[in-house]
Amino acid sequence: MIVPFSVNDFLARALAVYAERTGVIDEPNQPAASLGDLSYARLGELARAQAAKLDQLGLGVGDRVAYVSHNSARLLAAFWGVCGSGRVLVPVNFRLSVDEVRYIIEHSGSSVVYIDPELKDALSDLKADHVFVLGEDDDDLYDYDREPRPWEPDENATATINYTSGTTARPKGVQITHRNIWTNAVTFALHAGVTDRDVYLHTLPMFHANGWGMPFAMTGMGVPHVVLRKVDGAEILRRVEKHGVTVMCAAPAVVAAVLDAAPDWEGEIPGRDTVRIIVAGAPPPTKTVARVEAELGWEFIQIYGLTETSPLLTVNRRRQEWDDLEPEERAHKLVRAGTPAIGVTVKIDDEGEVLARSNVVLEGYWDQPEESAVALRDGWFHTGDGGVIDDEGYLVISDRKKDVIITGGENVSSIEVEDVIFSHPDVAEVAVIGVPDEKWGETIKALVVKAEGSELTEQELIDYCKSKVARYKAPSSVEFRDVLARTATGKLQKFKLRAPFWEGRERQVN
Structure with a gap:
């Protein structure tokens, strides 16, 4: 039996098993209106109501819907309200300039655009069939009076288009399928040891590679999502203490912000021996890894991947064999990119470039067949990164072949x-x-x-x-x-x- 993978599988499980559990704690300081604490049942209602509204607006399967937004419960719900009804979500980096946002909206052909309230003035002249402000135009976001049209899942359909900077002046739209998302979320959750006893903090922007797939992984396991709108080291510590956060994903700069805030924290650092912080974007210095374990008492996990790979390719997590090592020696091992995740094959070509094969690799670049052919030539995804595989089988990123x-x-x-x-x-x-x-x-x-x-x-x-x-x-x-x-x-x-x-x-x- 073959049952097509779908993003809906993750929310369906949360609704079946954890419907009355608090599923989302929205950022309390949203500029318009915070949605507060939401049960998973309520998250499901939002997703269905959004799908019904897109029906009303005339959007069909495969049509694009863009969000230019900070982290919010509304954006989180869109992963199912948009993708789960067969449309394509285009999460846009809210830090981009007006011209860059305009290019992405036009290039993706997004007919509906939802904008963060902080950006409504700057983006007031966007060209799309429908442009709405999140939190101010919720009547244009949800329709609770009708059931959405059913969508027959197609695991090879594009679920999201995530724009990423590459070697050209214009960003490329990475087409991520339902199969990509499903594979990444399940393998990521397995490697990170996610259970329904976890609490997840969204320090990572949800627009960035779909929050590395954590919106799906955490939902499928019934994990409460704590939404953080803006990164601040002290505020991260406060949220960890208040909500009992146990896992988060972060770029090295976020790690540095927490370490900078820690000396001013009164009392014991919250989350000691319980928090796992998953880091990617660039390998931090060895001493930073050692500081995370010594000063915060948090477990440091290194991963490597790209938007084009959903993103997980390799993972480096503390092993039992390393328990007796000195902290600096253990940290030195943890700064490597890691070993391939389940279902991923990695090799180094003759020119030193890292190549990968996996079900997490993109379908292609939106409306750029030539770029797609170059990236996916010879049956491998060409990362553009240079690296080596060391004697222990760990990938080490050593240079960047693409600019x-x-x-x-x-x-x-x-x-x-x-x-x-x-x-x-x-x-x-x-x-x-x-x-x-x-x-x-x-x-x-x-x-x-x-x-x-x-x-x-x-x-x-x-x-x-x-x-x-x-x-x-x-x-x-x-x-x-x-x-x-x-x-x-x-x-x-x-x-x-x-x-x-x-x-x-x-x-x-x-």
Whole structure:
């Protein structure tokens, strides 16, 4: 017997087993109206009511619905209200510039767009059939008076399109199927040891690779979701204490924020010996891992993956064999990307690139068949990351073959930033590179040759970039040079430009 996988399987189990349990604790400080504490039964009602409203608006199977939103219970419900009724959810990074959001809405063909209240003025001129403000236009979000049209699940149908920065100036829309989501959620939950005794804190943006699949995994196991709208180290500690949080996912910058807040916490750090913090985006320094275990008493779990892989490819969790190791030695083992998750095959090609095969690998890039063919050639997904597999069988990411900088867990295309900087009339040449940073993993540095006679300053150029793209994409530092290293054919030699900043480090990522 073959029963098609569907995102609905996760909510269906929660409704069958945990209907009266508190399933969601919405962020209390939502700018419009918090939904408060929701039972799983209520979450199911929201999903059905949204599906019915999309019916009323005339959306059919496969039509796209975009959310430009911070974390919220309304966005969480959309994973079933939209995807679970056969439509395609397009979760958009709310940190992007207006032009970037506009491009994603238009490129995805989203006919319905829901906007966070904080963004309604900035995004007031979006072009779509229907544009609504979350929390202010809930009558346009839910229809409780009718049952939604039934959808016959198709596990190979696109469930979400997640836009990610790549090697081109424009983001690519990653098509994630129901089968991708199902496989990722189940294997992730298994490796993370999720049970119905857990409490999950959404420190990770839900738009980011669908919250790494945790909305589905946690729901299927009846785990309460604690929604966090904005990351703050002290507030994370407060939520852990108040709600008994036991698991969260985070970029290294979030880990750093919690460690920075811990010395000012009065009393014992909450969650000691009970919290598991799952980290990805860039491997943090060994001493950060050691500090998590020593100062917080939390278990550190490292994973590696990409939006294109739903995202879990490898996992590195403390093993019984490491229990007697010194903390620094154990931490050194934990900073590796890890071993392949169940159902994942990883190999290194002759050029040192990490390749992967799995049911979590994307269907393709939306409306970009040539990009899809390149990424999925020869039956393998080409990650663009360089790496090695060590003697213990652990993947270690050593370099980045594609031109992407990961800062604070966000992917930034260096080409995109270069394009913006080069548009400044005082810039003659530019190369953008990632340089190591203790807090953010990497920060963006622009190496610039000024036009003759220019008096352009570092701060002026940084401010110019912030006016053109999302602030996190702007360089944090600018270094003016007389010349940039190039090949005989005129191509920038970024490995030479990066080398001085990474000297003495084993890996060219941080």
